[in-house]
Amino acid sequence: MNNKLYPDSHVELKEFTANNYDKVMNIGTLGLYGSFITNAVANMHIQPDDHILDLGCGSGRNAAIMYRYLNENGFITGLDISQHMEKHFHNKFKNNNQVSFINQRIDVPFDLKKLFDKIFISFVIHGFPHEIRKTIIQNAINHLKPGGIFHILDFAEFDMDKMPRLHRFVFKKIECKYAFDYIKRDWKEILSTYGFNNFSERFYLKKYIRLLNAQKNG
Numbered sequence: 125m126n127n128k129l130y131p132d133s134h135v136e137l138k139e140f141t142a143n144n145y146d147k148v149m150n151i152g153t154l155g156l157y158g159s160f161i162t163n164a165v166a167n168m169h170i171q172p173d174d175h176i177l178d179l180g181c182g183s184g185r186n187a188a189i190m191y192r193y194l195n196e197n198g199f200i201t202g203l204d205i206s207q208h209m210e211k212h213f214h215n216k217f218k219n220n221n222q223v224s225f226i227n228q229r230i231d232v233p234f235d236l237k238k239l240f241d242k243i244f245i246s247f248v249i250h251g252f253p254h255e256i257r258k259t260i261i262q263n264a265i266n267h268l269k270p271g272g273i274f275h276i277l278d279f280a281e282f283d284m285d286k287m288p289r290l291h292r293f294v295f296k297k298i299e300c301k302y303a304f305d306y307i308k309r310d311w312k313e314i315l316s317t318y319g320f321n322n323f324s325e326r327f328y329l330k331k332y333i334r335l336l337n338a339q340k341n342g
Contacts, residue, residue: 129231130252132301160328161246161277164335165189167326168275173197174241177267179230179260180204180248183212184223190244191223201236203228230263231256239269246277250299250306257306265318268340274320279307280327280334291332311336 165186170176172195178187181202191200200223202213210225217223228234230245231252243264249257264274284292284307295303312323320338327334 130256130302160333161186162189164246164277164326164328165193167335168242168244168273168337170194170242171198175199175238176201177236177240177243178202179243179245179264181213181225182206182209182246184209184216184225186244186246187213187223188216191217194222196222198222200224201226201238201240203230205229230260233259234263236267238267240267240272241269242273242275243268244275244277248278249276250278250303252302254302254305254309261315261318265320265340270340270342272340274315274338274340276311276334276336276338278334278336279303280331281309281311282307282332287332291330312338 168190170190170193172193174194175198176187176190178190178200181187181204184202187200187202191198194200202223202225204210204213204225205227207227210227213225217225226236230248245260245264249260252260261274268274284295284304287295315323315336315338319341321341322339324337325334
C-alpha cells in the first residue's frame with residue numbers, strides 16, 4: 125500500500141533513505157555534496173544574529189553549516205514532517221538552545237507566530253505539484269520580516285532536451301515528473317507576484333543548480 129501524500133514525488137523518502145540520508149547524499153553526488161552545500165550557504169551571506177527558518181530541514185546537515193555563521197543571538201528553526209529526520213536533527217544539535225526542530229508539514233498553511241530574517245529551502249520545492257508550491261511560497265512570505273530573504277536552493281531553469289545525453293538520462297531516471305515541470309517555470313516572475321523582488325542568483329554544477337535569493341518587499 126502506498127501511503128505517500130504525493131505518489132508521483134520523490135520528496136517523501138523511504139525508510140532506508142531517511143535513516144541513512146547523509147550517507148545517501150554523499151554517495152549520490154559522488155562526494156560532492158559537502159563542498160557544494162558549504163559554498164551555497166556561504167553565498168547566502170548569513171549575518172551573525174540572523175534568525176533562519178529551514179523548510180524541509182531534513183537531517184539538519186544544512187542547518188549545521190548555517191549555524192557556523194551565527195553568534196549567540198542567532199537562531200535556526202528547522203521544519204520537517206519525518207520522524208527519522210527529527211531524530212537525526214536532534215542528534216546533531218544536542219543541548220543547543222539556538223536551534224530548534226518543529227514537526228510540521230510545509231505544504232499546508234501554518235503560523236509559527238514569529239518572523240525570520242532568512243528562510244531557506246533546499247531541494248524540496250521542486251518535488252511538489254505546482255499548486256502546493258504556491259502554499260509553500262505563501263508560508264515563506266508570511267514568515268519573513270520586511271526586507272527578509274527567501275533562499276531557494278534547487279534546480280535552475282533549463283531545457284532538459286538540450287542536456288548532454290548522459291545528464292538527461294540521469295535526470296529523467298532519478299527525478300519525478302514535478303521536477304520536469306519545475307525547471308520550465310520562471311521563478312522570478314512567480315515569486316514577484318507574492319511580493320518578492322531584488323532577485324539575485326548563483327549557479328553550480330554546470331548551471332543545473334541555482335541558489336535563488338528573493339527579498340520580501342519592505
